[in-house]
Amino acid sequence: MILRLAFASLMARALTVGMTILAIALSVALFLAVEKVRTGAKASFADTISGTDLIVGARSGSVQLLLYSVFRIGNATNNISWQSYRDIAGRDEIDWIVPISLGDSHRQFRVMGTTSGFFEHYRYRGGRMLEIGQGHGLDDLYDAVIGAEVAATLGYDVGDPIIVSHGVASFTHHDDQPFRVAGIVERTGTPVDRTVIVSLEAIEAIHVDWQTGARTPGAPTPVDDIRQMDLTPDAITAALIGMNSRLQIFGLQRWINTYPEEPLLAILPGVALQELWQIVGIAERALIGVSVMVVVTALLGMMAMIFSSLDERRREMAIWRAMGARPVTILGLLVLEAALMAALGAALGMVILYGGLVVAQPWIDAAYGLWLPISVPSARELVVLALVIGAAALASLLPALRAYRLSLADGMMVRT
Amino acid sequence: MTRTLTSLAAICLALPAAAQETRDLGAHEHGVSTVEIAVENGMLEIDILSPGVDIVGFEYEASTPEDKDAVEAAIRQFLDPESIVTLPDAAGCRLTEVLAHLHTGDHDHDEGDHDHDHDHAEGEDHDHAEDESGGHSEFHASYAFACEDEAALTTIGFPFFELFGNAREIDVQYVTASGAGAAELASDAAELTLE
Structure with a gap:
């Protein structure tokens, strides 16, 4: 009523x-x-990275390492030497390890050097794998796999040439060694969408004629010669690690964090994220x-x-x-x-x-x-x-x- | 007044053959223990690192009988996991491994050339005078449990705080099937919730 x-x-x-x-x-x-x-x-x-147990980088802050290695925000303070990387990769507890190398760019997008293991092991949104919608993965030295947003923004299709720039927001280009779009990754809603992925060797290859940050004068080394070279990198930016057992994560983390030969930092992505939330x-x-x-x-x-x-x-x-x-x-x-x-x-x-x-x-x-x-x-x-x-x-x-x-x-x- | 002490220990690792010196400063915060928890396939592992000051009130090398007794009693406490952590009964966890010992900070420190920077709060009632030669010491305990029902491991309590009055805070890091996370526990909020 x-x-x-x-x-x-x-x-x-x-x-x-x-x-x-x-x-x-x-x-x-x-x-x-x-x-x-x-x-x-x-x-x-939180969905951007799953299935990765540890991220290793140069010793800095855990939030910083997470941001530059996974979210491509900010820059690395330092690199990891290839020797340290080999040492870590040789540990028995490790199921897989994927090196990543950052620092170059294409237009407004970051270029990431990695191995095909990245496509195999990177997981997002609760365990989903990256899917290459068109084309294929990194087969040739000059193959580049681009994210969905890179393709959409720049209008790239499989087979298009890509010139990588030296550094981020720079005017020097690696135009002597053009890449070719080999594949386009389906949209993920992660920073992978905005990344140009090339092989680790390719990052090394485009810097063959470069010394201390500038191109050495003279004719560029012919591409055929570069293909014959040993393109093992001297250093990488970070590495993603998957463990055999969760129970060994903290042990390996301690081992890496106290690695005497080089100051390294290993973080658990989930823990670093929580630290980030505390700041935010x-x-x-x-x-x-x-x-x-x-x-x-x-x-x-x-x-x-x-x-x-x-x-x-x-x-x-x-x-x-x-x-x-x-x-x-x-x-x-x-x-x-x-x-x-x-x-x-x-x-x-x-x-x-x-x-x-x-x-x-x-x-x-x-x-x-x-x-x-x-x-x-x-x-x-x-x-x-x-x-x-x-x-x-x-x-x-x-x-x-x-x-x-x-x-x-x-x-x-x-x-x- | 809070008696939390913050200090830095300088640990020098001399590499004689290479004639190269590595200086490495590890953080060591009094009042704050760190705990690492990992769960997989019914196996639960808990690692605890506590500053000596939190547990026995000093960090110099125990020399008097009283000090030695205190360290021994503390280690005995750590060897009894039930007084340190409480697990949900529903999880049905049985202890499979336990280990507790004291890390002293002054091994390999004969050079005597390392920095030692203490920043003591006022009202400090511990005697650190004998600490000259030593670094910091830490109690380290690790437990392994086999649990029948991993899913029932939703909370972990820390009666640890009741045992050691100087312990103010625990920084927890954990990895479970649902991912990794971190939490801060204090004596008035001594229970960890695992998602």
């Missing part, structure tokens, strides 16, 4: 109530969207704080709306009282109205959120490599919604108490 009354009362003031509901809906949608992006970004980062946590909390404030603002707006509506409803309230409604009923009616508005706002907010997700999901994935899953609202989201409705009811108590006290006298008095 009172529910119907409350509903009818809201309908009677459809415009102001509608605006209030919209404000609540938008604030709720914003809050939930921030949550989605936050958890989605985390999941996306401050910004995350700020984002949550802002979106909470937006919800609070919307609720305050609702409260102001109820306050001002009291004025226009003083007659209505007085008639309720005259007809025998107890002050508590008036209070209950107002609180119920507020809760109804918040509930409608929350529901509309969910609709906006999921509608927005459906529309924006492919675009966000393509533009930012961020996959936001459309899933049933989590328990956490439902708790947030319940909190918003509860807070609305609580906020409406203030105007409701005012009506509770004044309803009779105020409504009966004739104002001039």
